[in-house]
Amino acid sequence: MxxxxxxxxxxxxxxxxxxxxxxxxxxxxxxxxxxxxxxxxxxxxxxxxxxxxxxxxxxxxxxxxxxxxxxxxxSDVNDRITDVSERMHARIEAVHDAIDTAMTTASAYSGSLQSASGDLEQDISTEALQSLANRLLLETRVMQDTNRALEQKLEASRDDIAALQRDLDDVRRESRLDPLTKIANRKSFDEGLEAAVAEAQSGHQPLCLLIADIDHFKTFNDTYGHQTGDQVLRLVAMTIKSNIKGKDLAARYGGEEFVAILPSTDLEGAVIVAENVRRAIQAKELLKRSTNEKLGRITASFGVAAFRPSDTPSSLLERADRCLYAAKHAGRNKVVSENDLAEQHGPKDGVSAA
Structure with a gap:
C-alpha cells in the first residue's frame, strides 16, 4: 500500500x-x-x-x-450464487434419483432375463412359454418407459444446468463491476494488476499504470447534488474506457479515483493515453438533466508509472500515486509521469534517475 x-x-x-x-x-x-x-x-x-x-x-x-x-x-452476489448453487444441487439430485430408478429397473430386468434363461434351458409347455414371453415383454416395456423418462429428465437437466451456468456467469461478471459506472471494480482491478505484473515479469513486456482523480469533485458534488456527481463519475469512467483497447483494463479505484492497466504499453504511449483522456474530459460540457442547466466543465489529474523488473503491484501503484499527487500540487488538470518527477527532482547522490 x-x-x-x-x-x-x-x-x-x-x-x-x-x-x-x-x-x-x-x-x-x-x-x-x-x-x-x-x-x-x-x-x-x-x-x-x-x-x-x-x-x-x-x-x-x-x-x-x-x-x-x-x-x-x-452481499446480493453471494445470495444469488447461493440460489444458483441450490437450484443446481436440486437438479443434480433429480438426475441422481432418475438414474437410481433406472438402475433399479435395469437390475430387476436383468434378474428377469437370467430367470427366463434358466427356464428356457428346461422343457416347458407352450402355455408356460407364452406366459414367460408375455412377462418379458411387459418388463421390457417397463424398462423402455424408465429409460425414456431418464432421457427426458437428462434432457431437461441439461437445459436447466446450461441456464444456471449462464446465471452464474452473469453473477460473476456483475461481481467484478462497479455498480455505478459499469467498469471494473476495485477487486477486479487488484486481480488484474497482479496478473499484469506477473505477465510483465515473465514475458519482459512493457506495462504501465495510469491513475486519475477528478479535480474538486467533492465541491462539485456538494454544489450540484449526488445525482449530478454520479453523472460525472459515469462520464469519466466511459471516457477512460473508450480511450483504451485490447487487454487494457479500466477500473474505478474508489470515490472519484480511476485507474487503467495498460499492458504492452511503454511510458510514452501511456502518457499519450492519459493526455487523450484528460483532453476528452475537459472538452465535455456538463448539463443538469432535470433543468438543462449548464454546469461548466470538469477536469481530472493523472499520474502514470511504468513497470520495473523489481516491481510488485503495490510498488507500481505507489509510484503512479506519487505522480498523481504531483499533478494535483502542480495545479491539477495535468498528466505527470515518473519521468517528469525524475526531471523535477534530478539525480541524487550521484545516481542518475532511471
Missing part, C-alpha cells in the same frame, strides 16, 4: 469512526463497514439513502444501521 493510499484509507476509517461515535451506533464490524463504505462514496445508492436520512432528521440507531447493512452490503 502506497503512502497516499494509506492516508486515504485512514481518512475514510476516521470518518467512519466519527460517524459511529456521533450517531451512538455500536462499533460492530458490520456497522463500521457500512459507514466506511459511506465515507468512500463507492456505493451511490447507499450514500443517497444515508444522506436522505440525515436531511430528514431521523435519529440513527443500531436497528436502522442493521437494516441499511442488510439492504446494501449483505
Amino acid at each position: 502506497s503512502g497516499q493510499e494509506f492516508k486515504r484509507a485512514l481518512g475514510y476509517a476516521n470518518a467512519a469512526f466519527d460517524l459511529l461515535k456521533r450517531s451512538g451506533i455500536p462499533p460492530y464490524p458490520q456497522f463500521y463497514e457500512l459507514l466506511y463504505t459511506y465515507a468512500t462514496g463507492v456505493n451511490p445508492s447507499l450514500n443517497s439513502r444515508i444522506n436522505a436520512i440525515f436531511r430528514e432528521g431521523h435519529a440513527p440507531s443500531a436497528d436502522l444501521a442493521e437494516a441499511l447493512y442488510n439492504e446494501f452490503l449483505k
